[in-house]
Amino acid sequence: MATVVRMPSVLANVTEGAIQSWLATEGQTVAVGDPLAEIETEKAVVEYAAEVEGTVGRLLVEPGDNLAVGTPIAVILAEGEGQDQVGPALAAAGVTVGTDAGPAPVPPAAVPEQTSSPEPRVAVAPAGNPAPAAPTPTPSPSRGQRTFASPLARRLARERGIDIAGIDGTGPDGRITRRDIERVPASSAPQPTAPAAASGDAASFTDEKLTGMRRAIARRLTESKTTVPHFYVTAHVRVDRLLELRREINETAPRKVSVNDLVLKAVSGALQRVPAANAIWNGDSIRRFTGVDIAVAVAIEGGLVTPVVRAVQDLTIGRLSAVVADLAERARAGRLQQHELEGGSFSVSNLGMYGVDEFSAILNPPQSGILAVSAAKPRPVVGDDGALAVATVMTVTLSADHRVIDGAVAAEWMAALVELLEHPVGLLV
Structure with a gap:
């Protein structure tokens, strides 16, 4: 049966978008996951993939047309169907069909x-x-x-x-x-001019109007902070062995790995050791996962996105590093696919590269945990023998959803994470 493809809500809270370019042509056979179009919104350009297999029977809109979410944009024919099925499929979807058997595109804003x-x-x-x-x-x-x-x-x-x-x-x-x-x-581009401050007046200023992405971030994080019961668990981790492991890996590995790659692998290991933390709030239930999908915060122009790394528990450190680098590169270029921004039970936000000593992060619902990772710096520590020494210490803070994760579970999970980071050989097995 022919399928009418509609303008998807490619990102959270997006209500309209435009086809920037078609990646498939009429008559082309597509499988589930094959790219259909690049969709442009106020937030980004996202590659949209086919959700059914078949043959592209008709592209209903031209690149550049501004469309509301839900507007028909294409027809995909099932195996054995021909062009005579395009009209009936559109009629069944409530689309007015003109003399050219195609609907008129929605006028742009x-x-x-x-x-x-x-x-x-x-x-x-x-x-x-x-x-x-x-x-x-x-x-x-x-x-x-x-x-x-x-x-x-x-x-x-x-x-x-x-x-x-x-x-x-x-x-x-x-x-x-x-x-x-x-x-x-x-x-x-005209440069802003701030009003001159008269003698004795307050400092001059300029107001920047909010972008669509900044509005979405503000709305989503305000909702999270005000409706999700956050609590926090902090640990100070000695990472000298972790940094030594990274150095040894990078001496021979074809691809350099980062400290963040090793942290992600440790987060995955801790979620496997404490599966009660690998869950999300699902309204009237708690959904528990067996695999580990982790969202990674990536700063982009004007905001941030959180692409999800799938099945981290099955990835080698080298493969994990490649996947994270690819997602980050395509995030900054606005080329992420819709499914890459969905799902996951946990997030990692790393500000260590900015020299941050410590911070806590806001949860990204429905995920029940997010780890804030700070810089690794030399600090005085007390050894097991009671002697004062210097070690490289990294502060990590878990923000948890108390509806899903109790304090004891959070503490158990943090202990597992610290164990893996301080004895990183466990990341290789």
Whole structure:
């Protein structure tokens, strides 16, 4: 039976998006997991994969069209079906079919020309990445007319203080795309000017409007902090042996591993030793897992995302390092797939590379635990013989959901983690 593919909610709290580019063509056979399209939202560009197998019977919208979540975007035909099944599938889905057997795309959202001074520029395009050759642009609407732009282009323009009314869009019908914004030289973006402070007045300031991603982060973390009963367990871990193991691995391994890779492996081992901590709050039940899927916090321009590493317990340290590096690279490029941002029972947030001594993190529901990892630094310690010595110490703090994890379970889990980090040979077996 033919399947009507609808605009997915590729990220939490996203209500609209645009097809940036189709990755499949009409007549192409696709399997579950094959890429169908790049979907652009205010937050990122996410690769969307097929959820059914079959043949792409029809692509219903053009790249650049701004669509609400749930809008039909394509039809995938089952084995043995032909083009004569496209119309009935659309009719069954409640889509009005025109003379060309395809629905009219939803009109894009309009962005009125800016009449006030531009917002402060809070990000610039990465240096050293020349923009690709652009197709011949369609002239932008004249002053007083509406300016059409994709969601991500609007967000980037706001962040960079760029007036989109003065940009020639290269998308369909002159639509302004992300690439059009990135081609605008940083020097041409108006710089914010703070009001001059009169003598004796308070310091001057500028207000930066919230981006879509920052709004989503604020909403989600406020909800977490105010509705989930957090409690915290902290440990100070001697990691000299861990750093020595890393040094030995990197002397011979084809790929360098990081301290964070070893921490992730230790977190996985601790969750296996204390399975009561490998669970999530499920509303009217607690869902317990046998495998270990861990979300890794990755800082990106304007916020952060938490791609999930699957089955960490089955990965060698070298393979784990490669998987984490790939997810982080694609996260920063906005090329994560939807399923890579979903699931997991636990998160790891590492600020050690910034020299942070200690911090606690906010839970990412429905996950019941998140580990905050700080910098490893030389500190005075008391040895087993009572003598004062110097060791490399790393502070880690577990934030736990008390609905799922009791204090005794959290303490048991932390003890298992400390054991693995201080005697890291256990990570190799």
